[in-house]
Amino acid sequence: MKIKNSIGAALLLAAWALPSHAQIGEQRQNFAVGFNGGININSVSFSPTVRQKSLMGINGGLTARYISEKYFSMICGAQVELNFSQHGWSEFDEDHPELEYIRKMNYVEIPLLAHLAFGRDRGVQFFVHAGPQIGFFISDTRKKNDAWNNYTSTPEQHDKNVENKFDYGITGGAGLELRTKAGNFLVEGRYYYALSDFYKSTKKDYFSRSAHGTIVAKITYLFDLKK
Known part of the structure; x- marks a missing residue:
């Protein structure tokens, strides 16, 4: 009986909150599209x-971005991207600085982001992005210098192909947006933390962890299709 009362109270609270939210929030239907570009600063979390x-x-x-409403001073919306993105790692051992190994890994990525902004409709806004991200491995390149020829053993990760091509994790960041009549210009920094491993990580496998960690700096241009 207590559970039913709790559920009923929650439903009544929700029924009260929804119209109140609709009254306080200033509805928007702003849809914008554009393109983005930037750099990744990559590393990989390996264990060992x-x-x-x-x-x-x-x-x-x-x-693509959709702004749904302005709630008090906070502008609320959602943003989705379709990106080509390079991840990977560059090995460096202080005991053997002559050795060089670089693996660049190419992905198609889709971040699904909540967009929360503060500021004027025209002028500068501060915004925060956060949400899940998925990626699909498409190819890689490997660079290994001749100094490795002097070593009889090859590290496990060098000749190992990507075994899990589906990548997923969480991403978030913040930036500034300049909104003008000519379009919207965004400068942003993010961090991506992968929850998946690109090598198999069962008990019989060598690596128990092989996941991307990426700092992203990017510039985006958006133009409004619907205000």
Whole structure:
């Protein structure tokens, strides 16, 4: 009986909150599309550990955004992107600085982001993005210098192909948007944390963890299709 009362109270609260929200929120139907481009600063979380330094890659593609309402001073909406993105790692061992190995991994990625902004409709806005991201591995390139010829053994990760091509994780960041009559210009920084491993990670496998971690800096241009 207590459970039923709790559910009933929750439904009544929701029924009260929805019209109140509709009254306070200023409804918007702003749909914008455009393109984005930037750089990734990559590393990979390996277990066992692989010594490495940051690897730079490119990131760019298409962006679509829908603004649904302004709630007090907060502008609420959603954003989706379709990007080509380079991940991977660059190995560096202080004990053997002559050795070089670079793996660049190419993905098609789809971030699904909540968009929360503060500021004027025309002028500068501060915004926050957060949400899930999925990716699909399409290809990779490997660079290995001749110094490795002096070693009889090859590290496990060098000749190992990607085994899990579907990548997923969470991403979030913040930035500034300049809204003008000529369009909207965004500058943003994000961090992507992969929850998936690109190598198999069962008990019989060598790596128990092989996941991307990426700092993203990008610029986006959007133009309004519907205001």
